[in-house]
Amino acid sequence: MPVYDLHCHSTASDGVLTPRELVQRAAGQGVNILALTDHDDLCGLVEARATAEACGIELVSGVEVSITWRKATVHIVGLHFDPTDERLARGLDQNRTGRALRAERMAAELARLGIAGALEGAYAFAGNKDLIGRTHFARFLVQRGVVKDVKTVFKKYLVKGKPGYVDHEWASLADALAWIHAAGGQAVLAHPGRYHFGRERMRDLLKEFKELGGDAIEVVTGSHTADQVPVYADLAVEFDFLASVGSDFHAPGEGGRELGRLLPLPLRCRPVWEAW
Known part of the structure; x- marks a missing residue:
């Protein structure tokens, strides 16, 4: 069965490995299909794609877009889109400003x-x-x-409430989904278990995400414990979302999970890649 890792970062945003090094590491860890999802920037994709071809693995276009939802920062991963799309490029440029x-x-x-x-x-x-x-x-x-x-x-x-935290107004949820969909991609709610919203607020986010055309949520991620995986699998099924998997790898030994070293996606979930 192919090994997917659809969330990771390089030096194009806040990772410590170059796109080339990251893809080589992923290949060495047995990953077959990788998405490079740097924050609000696509500049690492060309190098990553060339390296993926040389390593014999598939690279999926990816990005992680920061948004502001009810005064909280939330991340939306875009997958499997056209990286040359001008509307997406303009939106990401706008989000980098500030x-x-x-x-x-x-x-x-x-x-x-x-x-x-x-x-x-x-x-x-x-x-x-x-x-x-x-x-x-x-x-x-x-x-x-x-x-x-x-x-x-x-x-x-x-983090919010701590002395070094500074509020920032990112793109709206609607804007981020519009940019990703304009490029033909899928919009995925990243690591929902990280937000500590509580049951009702999380359900409000998922409802709005669904109404705006959100496609999937991350069920298996480096941010989720083994106990959280079935919780978000159930929510994916309930809201009729596809399910994604990703390590959210940033650096060797720096928290989270190693590339490709993920818990299995529950069988009741429909994987995000079934639409590719």
């Missing part, structure tokens, strides 16, 4: 805590300067010795 200003505000908040040099430190970890984000700040804080690992940085500093 990242630099947010980074400056985050650095200022950290400076108030006595952590100097955070802006320069974060940029040193950003392979794509246009995609500066929280993970780059997290790696800087680990390097500085402020905390032991990236996961702890987020818990102490970089």
Whole structure:
């Protein structure tokens, strides 16, 4: 049975491996079909596709779009689209605007805590300067010795309500779905178990996502525990969504799961790739 991994990141956003290195690692881990889903940017796809062809695996066009839904940041993965589509390109460019200003505000908040040099430190970890984000700040804080690992940085500093967090207004849910669908792709709600919305708020999100034409949700992901997989499998069936799988790999040994090392997709789910 083919091994799918439909969510991962390279240096084109907040991963630490180049697209070439990432695809080579995926092939070495036995992945047969890989989607590179960098945040709000497609610049890694050409290199990734050439490497995939050389390694004998299939690369699926992917992207992870940040959106704001009821004042919370949510991620929508786009899969299997035309990467040359102009409407999608314009939308992603629009979403990238403002990242630099947010980074400056985050650095200022950290400076108030006595952590100097955070802006320069974060940029040193950003392979794509246009995609500066929280993970780059997290790696800087680990390097500085402020905390032991990236996961702890987020818990102490970089999630809503913590001192280094800065609100930002991303694209709307409707806009993100429109961009992905204009390019002929599928819109997938990424790692729903990460949002800690509670039962009713999650159901509200899934209902709105469905009404706007959302195609799938991630059921098996590096962010979901074994106990969460059947919960989101049931929701996928209830709302008639296709189901996706992805490690959300960013870096070797940096939380989450290794490329391709995923729990099985429950048999009651219809896989997202059945429509390809």
